[in-house]
Amino acid sequence: xxxxxxxxxxxxxxxxxxxxxAGPIAGAVLLGVAHGDSPCILCWGQRAxxxxxxxxxxxxxxxxxxxxxxxxxxxxxxxxQYMALRHxxxxxxxxxxxxxxxxxxGAHTYIWAWFIHVTVLAVIGVLLxxxxxxPVAGTVRxxxxxxxxxxxxxxxxxxxxxxxxxxxxxxxxxxxxxxxxRLSLDPRHWVWSLEEYQxxxxxxxxxxxxxxxxxxxxxxxxxxxxxQNLPRxxxxxxxxxxxxxxxxxxxxARDSATGRWLAVTDRFGVYLLxxxxxxxxxxxxxxxxxxxxxxxxAGAAFVGGDTLAVVSTNKSWVLLRPDSxxxxxxxxxxxxxxxxxxxxxxxxxxxxxxxRQQYVLSLAYDPAAREYVTVSVPSPRHRRLVVSRFxxxxxxxxxxxxxxxxxxxxxxxxxxxxxxxxxxxxxVADGRLYAVSAAYSTLLVVDLASRAVSAAYAVPGIxxxxxVAVRGPRLLIAQADGRIAxxxxxxx
Amino acid sequence: xxxxxxxxxxxAAWLVWRRPERERLAFRLLVTSCVLMALLFLxxxxxxxxxxxxx
Numbered sequence: 001x002x003x004x005x006x007x008x009x010x011x012x013x014x015x016x017x018x019x020x021x022a023g024p025i026a027g028a029v030l031l032g033v034a035h036g037d038s039p040c041i042l043c044w045g046q047r048a049x050x051x052x053x054x055x056x057x058x059x060x061x062x063x064x065x066x067x068x069x070x071x072x073x074x075x076x077x078x079x080x081q082y083m084a085l086r087h088x089x090x091x092x093x094x095x096x097x098x099x100x101x102x103x104x105x106g107a108h109t110y111i112w113a114w115f116i117h118v119t120v121l122a123v124i125g126v127l128l129x130x131x132x133x134x135p136v137a138g139t140v141r142x143x144x145x146x147x148x149x150x151x152x153x154x155x156x157x158x159x160x161x162x163x164x165x166x167x168x169x170x171x172x173x174x175x176x177x178x179x180x181x182r183l184s185l186d187p188r189h190w191v192w193s194l195e196e197y198q199x200x201x202x203x204x205x206x207x208x209x210x211x212x213x214x215x216x217x218x219x220x221x222x223x224x225x226x227x228q229n230l231p232r233x234x235x236x237x238x239x240x241x242x243x244x245x246x247x248x249x250x251x252x253a254r255d256s257a258t259g260r261w262l263a264v265t266d267r268f269g270v271y272l273l274x275x276x277x278x279x280x281x282x283x284x285x286x287x288x289x290x291x292x293x294x295x296x297x298a299g300a301a302f303v304g305g306d307t308l309a310v311v312s313t314n315k316s317w318v319l320l321r322p323d324s325x326x327x328x329x330x331x332x333x334x335x336x337x338x339x340x341x342x343x344x345x346x347x348x349x350x351x352x353x354x355x356r357q358q359y360v361l362s363l364a365y366d367p368a369a370r371e372y373v374t375v376s377v378p379s380p381r382h383r384r385l386v387v388s389r390f391x392x393x394x395x396x397x398x399x400x401x402x403x404x405x406x407x408x409x410x411x412x413x414x415x416x417x418x419x420x421x422x423x424x425x426x427x428v429a430d431g432r433l434y435a436v437s438a439a440y441s442t443l444l445v446v447d448l449a450s451r452a453v454s455a456a457y458a459v460p461g462i463x464x465x466x467x468v469a470v471r472g473p474r475l476l477i478a479q480a481d482g483r484i485a486x487x488x489x490x491x492x
Numbered sequence: 493x494x495x496x497x498x499x500x501x502x503x504a505a506w507l508v509w510r511r512p513e514r515e516r517l518a519f520r521l522l523v524t525s526c527v528l529m530a531l532l533f534l535x536x537x538x539x540x541x542x543x544x545x546x547x
Contacts, residue, residue: 044494045533051498052526055505059522062508063515076526083533089543140512151509155502162498175493175532196535206540 009131010141013057014150016123020054021150021157024116028109029160037102038168038183039109041176041196042087046113049080051158053120058154061147062140070124077121084114169193210379212295212313213359215424215438215464216480222458225440226416227409233443233457233475233487241482242278245271246285246337251310251363252467252478253427255302261469264297264310268336270320272308277484282322285337292316292347299363299426300467301372303392307345311363315352315374317395319345350374354400355386362426362467364433366448371398373448375423375435383419387433387446403444406452418444418453425467425477430492436468436477443468443475445490457490493532500525 028047031037039047056073063069087110091100099108107115143151168183169176170192177193184190203209222230241249247267254261259275272282288294295314303309308320323343334344352358355376364373369389376386389398403418411417421437421444428434432454433446441462445455459477462485467478475489504521507514534541 041494041536042533045529045536048494048497048501048525048529048532051501052522052529055501055508055522055525058505058508059515059519062512068519072522072526079530086533086537086541086543089545093545140515143509148509151505154505155509158498158502158505162495162502165495165498169494172493172496175535178536200539202538202541204541206544208540208542208544 005132009127010061010144011146012127013061014144014146017054017057017061017150018153020050020057020116020120021154024050024112025054025161026157027104029157029164031102031104032164032168032183033185035102036182036184038180039176040101040178040180042083043101043109043113044165044169044176046080046083046087046110047161049076049083050113050116051161052076053080053117054154058151061150062143064139064141073124074121077117077124080117080120081114084110084117088114173197207357207381210357210359210381213361213377213379213422215361215422215466218422218439220438220441220463222441222460225442225458226411226413226418226420227405227442227456228412230442230456230458233459233490235459235461235485235487236474237486239277239476239484239486241273241478241484242276243271243273243280245269245482248480249478249482250297250466250480251299251425252469252484253300253302253363253365254469254471254476256429256470259471260302262300262302262308264300266296268294268297270297270300270308270310270318270342272322280339282342283337283339284320284335284342286310286318286344287334287336290333292349294318294347295359298359298361298424299374301363301365301427303365303372304367304370309363309365309372311350311360311372311374313359313361315350315355315360316347317350317363317372318347321345348395350388350390350395351397352376352386352388352400353397354384354402355388358382358384358386361422361424361438362435364426364428365392366428366433368428368431369398369448373426373428373433375426375433377422377424378419383417385418385421385423387451401451403446404452406447406450407454409453409456425465427468427470429470432492434468434470434475436462436465438465441465443477443490454492455490459485459487461485493528497525497528497532500528 174192246269247265251264261273263271268286295312298313299311326343358376360374370392372390422439423435424438426435435444443457447454464480475487477485507518
């Protein structure tokens, strides 16, 4: 490399150091001094990474571009992006204006850290792109005036960061805090913390590590359930879904106006059946890909008129309608198979608050309130039984509640809870939610007005229930094997 | 520990500028600081190492 070319490269590098230090690193200290902004433990990591990138640039200024310097700065750029993404994910999906700590030019510091690390990698790429041959490495370069300024500026700003770190996080072994306090230069206000050392499990996904529910693996004996001394509902008879279905039945609903049935299967099949459960009136196999992610179908409901609602275990929904004028060419993109007389009205996702990170295995529709109803199933990470209601019009959350117990129901012990039930089928009738649980073969009756479990019944003899429906004075509980238990509907 | 890390960085930068013949020590300090930075971040994020969103 010619001497003038190397000079230009070194000048560019010196300015990169100065810009990096003057911008985010010095800016962060000024934010702290002027506004009390104090980094959390994750912010400190991102700030240190930017400082280290500038330090590597100083190495290159002094010793030339050795491969290990270039390797290290690329690693720092990649690691910095990981840190920024990991950190930003805590806040990105929150509501408007609900970021964390200070924002600069409309973006929070964790976003700026991502931008800067991307920029660093881009700058390295540009610099390497314009270097025709690498300068000779291994010899110590004399520092020029600009280089000396870059070194001095670096030392001053990093020293200021060290002082801020001392006030904010303390000497070793203290470390940065998850939720830092306002920066103060008054030692009486300093909070030094060891909280981050507290032992808790290392996890890749944390609260997002939620396995798909498996109703086949639950305890079915009602006597072992969390509710004590439940009255029994005896199975008075059996019916059967005689129509051929593709896959295992995973949800069943009945339209009280027409007597027709809506069945869904774990292979994304949706079947409109006649009142005798023997004839398929319409059928589609929904394409689960290329749009809103659909996990196996878990529930179905009639939503007034001819609208059919289907929900996946991940709370994604699909709305369908029988339509003799359906355009098969237009619907091809939505269905793997179709009888040619069904239209998809839309698909989307139910967003919950209390039931977030929980799957569902049921769907009901409350015609009086014009609301969809889901019931969450527990997981090792999230043990809650949450009833969520969504407006029919916009499918947005209307209300959520954790039902309390009433009607003299008591738990079998302090450690027991309603969250032990795994509701796999639900329907609404007369202001009550009838929810059947595969765990402990129990029927829960939830009074939707008082938000309480007003009654519960042991239903021995059912196996892997997937749906529940009301037919006059009867209650019908569908099983995954296609059999339907017929019971007397308990009096309110 | 963040304070210690900045001291290590200052030491490395000082060596590069004023004691350039100590490149080996300075680079070791640089790597040590990188490792410390990474460990501190992992300490703060070990409950969920991957971003807490739909991946």
